[in-house]
């Protein structure tokens with residue numbers, strides 16, 4: 001008579017245990033991003049759109065950084081990346097503890113003044129910085145975050161201007177407060193902001 | 206000899222009906238063809254007429270619409286792009302071969318696409334459009350590159366956009382600066 005309830009107990013206990021451990025594992029996984037790149041092995045001296053010196057990653061330690069890569073002579077893809085950065089910032093409610101960066105991989109043309117104008121054109125918030133620097137410095141920075149660029153289409157236009165464009169990686173990255181890049185996304189797709197916002201919200205809370 | 210002639214004559218008597226039959230077939234075929242020709246003439250004339258009407262129809266059925274056009278705001282000397290949907294509502298294929306605008310002397314037809322993890326932008330010599338086809342010119346795909354506009358292009362401004370087609374047709378549009386859907 002007594003055997004029936006005692007037999008019923010163990011399976012329900014096991015089920016509860018499995019359920020709880022599943023929850024634990026899942027919540028652990030959700031916040032546990034693998035380190036893609038540790039940015040602490042080097043430091044890069046760059047400048048922002050106001051010619052203010054920026055040391056990467058030191059200056060951003062202790063904060064999450066959302067970072068996109070653009071060049072201002074790009075009329076099609078880079079505006080999408082820039083607009084996605086703007087949207088992420090807006091959808092997160094302009095958080096003061098998250099830094100937003102647009103880093104140019106075209107330092108020859110993207111001087112601080114050009115980046116300043118670019119920010120104006122896109123009505124970018126104060127709290128988003130666009131970075132450039134010495135070409136060699138920028139190149140080694142791009143190498144360290146594995147952003148590839150290649151010159152394409154150097155042409156002389158009908159009116160005699162020589163112009164060139166760059167083919168480039170399409171990436172937005174998230175760096176954690178320890179200076180480690182933990183997430184990488186395709187940058188220009190319209191679905192990207194909501195993904196990044198979701199991930200950041202789970203990280204920040 | 207006798208045997209041979211016998212054989213021969215017997216052969217010729219056997220082939221006679223065959224020759225007659227062939228003759229009959231030839232004549233009737235000739236008649237049929239002749240008749241056909243006579244019947245054909247008005248037919249082919251009709252066909253020719255039809256072809257001509259379809260040609261003139263083709264001209265009147267050339268109908269390419271540029272829908273939802275806009276250009277990206279920018280400052281003088283920077284870069285912009287124009288976007289729209291090119292919709293062939295007519296019944297003949299054509300190709301967009303050239304573009305011009307009062308915003309800049311330098312316009313190019315471009316295509317952005319992903320290649321091996323790299324975003325590539327390429328000039329296109331033309332963009333072919335089939336009858337009834339719709340080709341979107343949108344961010345991340347086909348676009349009209351406006352290189353270093355001579356003036357600032359502010360939201361709400363208007364610029365001209367002319368599209369030249371292989372057929373000789375030209376579409377002249379006034380398009381607005383700023384995306385109305387964003």
Ligand SMILES: [Cu+2]
Nearest residue numbers: 076315326350
């Ligand atoms: Cu382009």
